[in-house]
Amino acid sequence: MNFDSFFSDTIATVLGGAILTFLFFLAKEKVFPLPRVAGRWYFETRTVGTAYKPFEGMVLRYVGMLWQEGPIVRGTVEKIYEISSTGEREYIGKNRTRGNLEGYIEKFYLSKDQIRIHLVEEGFGRESTVLFNLVSDDGSRMSGSFQSLAADQSGTVKWQRNSFAR
Numbered sequence: 001m002n003f004d005s006f007f008s009d010t011i012a013t014v015l016g017g018a019i020l021t022f023l024f025f026l027a028k029e030k031v032f033p034l035p036r037v038a039g040r041w042y043f044e045t046r047t048v049g050t051a052y053k054p055f056e057g058m059v060l061r062y063v064g065m066l067w068q069e070g071p072i073v074r075g076t077v078e079k080i081y082e083i084s085s086t087g088e089r090e091y092i093g094k095n096r097t098r099g100n101l102e103g104y105i106e107k108f109y110l111s112k113d114q115i116r117i118h119l120v121e122e123g124f125g126r127e128s129t130v131l132f133n134l135v136s137d138d139g140s141r142m143s144g145s146f147q148s149l150a151a152d153q154s155g156t157v158k159w160q161r162n163s164f165a166r
Contacts, residue, residue, distance in 0.1 A: 034105050035113050035136040038068040043077075043159040045130075045146050052151035054085040061164055064101070073103040077119060081164075097123050103132075112136060115144075123150070132157055 040063065047058040064077035078096040082089050091097070099121035106114040115134040120127060128150035134142040134157070142159040 032107070032109055034068075034071060034107060035115070035139060036068065037066050037073055037105070037115065037136070037142075039161070040065055041142075041159050041161065042163045043157055044164055045157045046155045047153045048155035050151045050153045055151050055153060058085070058153075059083040062099075063163070066101075068105075071105040071107065073101070073105065073115065073117065075101050077101060077121070079121070097121055105136075115142060134159060 043062050043064065045058075045060045045062075047055050050056055050058075059082070060079060061081035062077045062079050064075050066073055066075035077099045078091075079099075080091050080096060082091070099119050101117050101119040103115060103117035106116065108114065112135045115132070115136060117132040117134065119130040119132065121130065128148060130146055130148040130150075132144060132146050134144040136142050140161045144157055145154065146157045147154045
């Protein structure tokens with residue numbers, strides 16, 4: 001066995017591995033970064049299915065503040081608007097219900113990233129839980145579906161950086 005050949009092969013392998021690791025790191029951080037979801041968001045849910053028929057077609061709007069630590073997302077939300085079978089109303093000040101959310105970003109390199117969010121809302125009658133499955137569209141919009149334990153609701157949801165027009 002030639003010691004010089006072994007030593008040069010080992011150095012070449014280690015150096016090649018380090019360069020390859022650096023290239024993967026660069027691709028992950030610069031070419032395929034996580035979507036930036038921190039900041040203010042407005043979102044609108046539309047109930048498509050529910051066990052309680054008066055909630056069918058209901059539209060709820062929220063404003064939320066999200067912060068992001070890598071793929072982890074946390075934040076708070078307030079309900080600001082509702083259209084339901086009982087009419088249309090805007091929630092202001094003490095009439096707003098608040099909630100806390102937690103979630104994470106699931107990174108996909110060959111398709112759009114997925115954002116999973118769990119919201120616990122402190123409603124007037126009771127606490128309710130909502131799960132969101134979102135796709136990041138362009139950094140200023142997300143869309144997807146939701147499922148709620150309140151009246152077994154499910155439907156569509158749109159998130160955007162700007163408030164919704166009346």
